Amino acid sequence: MRILLIGEYSRLHNSLKEGLLELGHEVTLVSDGDDFKNYPNDLSFDAKWSKSKLLHYPRRAFHKFLKFDIAAFERGIRFYFLLPKLKHFDIVQLINEASVNTIVSFEIFLLKKIIAQNKKLFLLSSGADAICVQYMLDKKFNYSILTPFLENPTVSKEYPYILRYISKSHLKLHHFLFQRIKGVIASDFDYAIPLQGNEKFLGLIPNPINTVKIDYISTEIKHRIIIFLGINRHNYFKKGIYFFEEALQIIKEKYDEKVEIIITENIPYQDYISSYSKAHILLDQVYAYDQGYNALEAMAKGKVVFTGAEQEFTDFYQLTERVAINALPNVDELVKEMSFLIENPHEIVNIGKNARAFIEKEHDYVRIAKKYVSVWE
Structure with a gap:
């Protein structure tokens, strides 16, 4: 055709x-x-x-x-x-x-x-x-x-x-x-x-x-857990970026020696992809039931993505393991989820593997x- x-x-x-x-x-x-x-x-x-x-x-x-x-x-x-x-x-x-x-x-x-x-x-x-x-x-x-x-x-x-x-x-x-x-x-x-x-x-x-063009990056946590936030000013409120910013302030104070935080703003697509390549956790958006495109590509790379992953999504794909973190518009909940991952880095590895497998199965x-x-x- x-x-x-x-x-x-x-x-x-x-x-x-x-x-x-x-x-x-x-x-x-x-x-x-x-x-x-x-x-x-x-x-x-x-x-x-x-x-x-x-x-x-x-x-x-x-x-x-x-x-x-x-x-x-x-x-x-x-x-x-x-x-x-x-x-x-x-x-x-x-x-x-x-x-x-x-x-x-x-x-x-x-x-x-x-x-x-x-x-x-x-x-x-x-x-x-x-x-x-x-x-x-x-x-x-x-x-x-x-x-x-x-x-x-x-x-x-x-x-x-x-x-x-x-x-x-x-x-x-x-x-x-x-x-x-x-x-x-x-x-x-x-x-x-x-x-x-x-x-x-x-x-x-x-x-x-x-996924042919997106390499899976096996999770290695050597020293610090790297958290990435890419800000698009055109979508700042729509994506609930201010929740992430406030949560990151708390995480930085709480785990200063355990985390590295990378923040970019309004950069071209290829630069955005390159910027988060070494991150373990990517913060995408809070006001969603499902993943958007940026979240899915990051999941394909094996990142743990904070994004939409509501019950409707979980039920539709019949998931029994987490492939992403359901990011709610609530700073305390975001801090709680990030803290859990920082204190249990093996979960970062597991969710990253699950994320890649999910993309290969459902989004090929x-x-x-x-x-x-x-x-x-």
């Missing part, structure tokens, strides 16, 4: 592409690289001009006074000029409801072109979208990435980007898509749970992880690619 993947978050489409290529399919990935993460693609619609130093201040002024981001318009224009290369595909899959991430009316125009010149259209729920955002606003989860906002609406500038998915303009795009897609696939439980009962929902397909990129093909067909 000829397959077109539009958009990228967290390397999901890149790994899926690698699995599909192994199965003999022809795949084209078009994306903007996902900002500073700079993920690979075959064709790019990245807003390079708008992000240049020359347009930095005009862009800020437009956004401040007119509430208009010229980068969004540039992405749409660049995607428009790629349209002649995006024809005659058997399958088109969008990374989410705003995969081009341009002005809504322009996005609908571009998607009409894509639909007209290709066959089947599918949608991924792998990030914020209209259905999951409304589910979170209705407080149907025990906690979610919207919890900080619901507790204090002035907490951060992060949330207007998420809340736009329930805006009147975006809902036009949402309804447009759901009238035309063959179906929507969820990448983990945080997106699958809100979709339960929706007639377009095709089920959960776990994130594909290319070729096996997951077969699941996508089955659903698409």
Whole structure:
């Protein structure tokens, strides 16, 4: 089959592409690289001009006074000029409801072109979208990435980007898509749970992880236990990073001679991967029921990851041993879990082994690619 993947978050489409290529399919990935993460693609619609130093201040002024981001318009224009290369595909899959991430009316125009010149259209729920955002606003989860906002609406500038998915303009795009897609696939439980009962929902397909490219690092603890926290300022509150920061302060005071703490901020994907390579423990996020892509890749390396690992996740995969630490939005609980690992380093070794085995069994990129093909067909 000829397959077109539009958009990228967290390397999901890149790994899926690698699995599909192994199965003999022809795949084209078009994306903007996902900002500073700079993920690979075959064709790019990245807003390079708008992000240049020359347009930095005009862009800020437009956004401040007119509430208009010229980068969004540039992405749409660049995607428009790629349209002649995006024809005659058997399958088109969008990374989410705003995969081009341009002005809504322009996005609908571009998607009409894509639909007209290709066959089947599918949608991924792998990030914020209209259905999951409304589910979170209705407080149907025990906690979610919207919890900080619901507790204090002035907490951060992060949330207007998420809340736009329930805006009147975006809902036009949402309804447009759901009238035309063959179906929507969820990448983990945080997106699958809100979709339960929706007639377009095709089920959960776990994130594909290319373990061929990810070496398992056998855990060796020589002197200090190394704990890594990679901060993305765009997701600071959504991931509950402040819980980790507070917990680390306590851990540093409690185990100063036993731990080494590494903290990075807003670094490209490849640098992020390199930075945590020597760590034993990686702190990912607290407001999740399941693991996101960064957590899964770290688990594949044999790291002990503090992330989403709720009961729904454990039950679904019928796990009897821990493959990750369920990180709750509670400093005392985080300190308790970290303290246990520091005082019982053999558990770090065991969980790291379990994590790698879990990824190989449930997230293998070729096996997951077969699941996508089955659903698409």
